[in-house]
Amino acid sequence: MRPLLALLLLAACASPDRAFWGAEEGRVTLDGRDYAVYVDRDRARPRVQVIRLGYARRGQHQAILAAMPRAAEAVSGCALVAGSAQGDSGVMNARLDCGG
Template sequence: LILLVLTACASPDRRYWGAESQTVTIAGRDYNVYRRQNGSRISVQVIRMGYARRREHVAILGAMRVAAEQATGCRVIEGSADGDSGVMDF
């Protein structure tokens, strides 16, 4: 039961505490997107919600980028991605 409760929630890295957040759904999967702005620089953390099978991870990485762009209205800077298919920073 404890494992089920823990997998049903997500919280951002402490750098994103208090950041603007929204949920973006792509191909039936939800992503929590946390947006932080410092002057003209925008940083985004995307957290995949739910379990993913190994064969889904490559598509999820692309969807996380799309989720970041949809939530911010900005294009992701090439080479700025850091993380994996669970949590990604842009």
């Protein structure tokens, strides 16, 4: 029973890539799914990392891919640079255009 409890607790956690350590962290729920968003504004070219929290079933991945840029924009308040998003339905990295 304890391994199952540990697995459930870990499923609610997210850690950013080392490149995003110390970045501003936010959480957002879109379409019933939770995302952890890490915003690094301390660069000439701000960037963001979005991590899907929880399990995704087959058939849900396209909707998740569409929601991840919205999650990044909602938390950061910035637009994504067109064509900069990379990753999959688990983790997405992108550059931000914060207009200033």
